[in-house]
């Protein structure tokens with residue numbers, strides 16, 4: 469991680485608690501209304517093949533519609549099924565965004581890392597603009613949309629059919645497509661700006677430097693310094709690099725706040741929240757990830773407690 473560490477001094481070093489709930493975040497009944505200050509998360513991406521199975525398991529209507537799409541021959545009906553699958557995937561994610569809205573405090577921030585998808589379906593290569601669907605849903609729920617970040621992924625190279633360089637028809641226009649080499653970090657606020665008492669000690673202890681402000685509060689994050697050899701499980705779960713939650717937590721929360729990740733994956737958000745003196749709550753539906761999370765977040769210490777809860 470290139471960024472400098474938090475300027476927490478001993479006076480503001482507080483004991484934090486971290487809860488990891490093995491369960492479905494479409495219901496977050498373990499969390500009280502208005503008790504979370506920040507959400508940092510990256511859901512499974514709709515219409516990206518690696519997440520098809522996850523969505524089918526979340527909602528049987530999705531699997532059912534995929535099956536109909538596979539056997540249908542009428543192009544118009546096929547198109548209808550493609551649209552239904554895409555809508556249903558986002559409908560399921562939106563249940564989590566609604567719960568996030570409920571548990572966030574007034575002025576709380578929600579950061580959602582999402583990539584768009586490209587796919588050939590029904591004989592048609594096209595874009596599924598996941599970021600705009602999520603903005604649409606979150607605005608309907610009541611969130612205020614703030615300027616978003618484009619995370620320029622350094623490892624993405626133009627590809628064709630998953631391998632090699634993408635050349636379209638050689639170098640001839642017009643049938644080549646732009647490569648998706650950015651993901652979005654969408655930023656939303658619940659309600660009005662958050663209020664603090666004058667000279668709030670923890671807020672002042674959470675200050676960032678001018679250099680940090682100048683490089684973080686810009687729209688394009690060219691995040692470098694990520695390990696080139698990503699472990700297999702991190703790749704499988706599409707873990708984000710620690711620098712992403714690190715910056716977002718420093719930008720949008722103060723020491724002692726509670727950070728929520730409803731799609732915890734390998735536990736990156738919890739790990740970073742611990743290091744930054746924030747409390748955290750994470751949900752993960754796949755209990756097979758428990759050992760990976762345990763390895764990443766470590767064990768309780770004098771400064772923080774970690775609790776695993778199975779629903």
Ligand SMILES: C[S@@+](CC[C@H](N)C(=O)[O-])C[C@H]1O[C@@H](n2cnc3c(N)ncnc32)[C@H](O)[C@@H]1O
Nearest residue numbers: 492493512707708731732733734736752753754
């Ligand atoms: C893109 S990964 C998150 C990766 C994570 N940011 C990390 O750094 O490891 C999405 C995760 O959400 C989990 N998931 C999907 N649907 C869920 C749900 N309804 N409730 C809880 N977890 C869910 C998946 O099992 C997967 O581990």
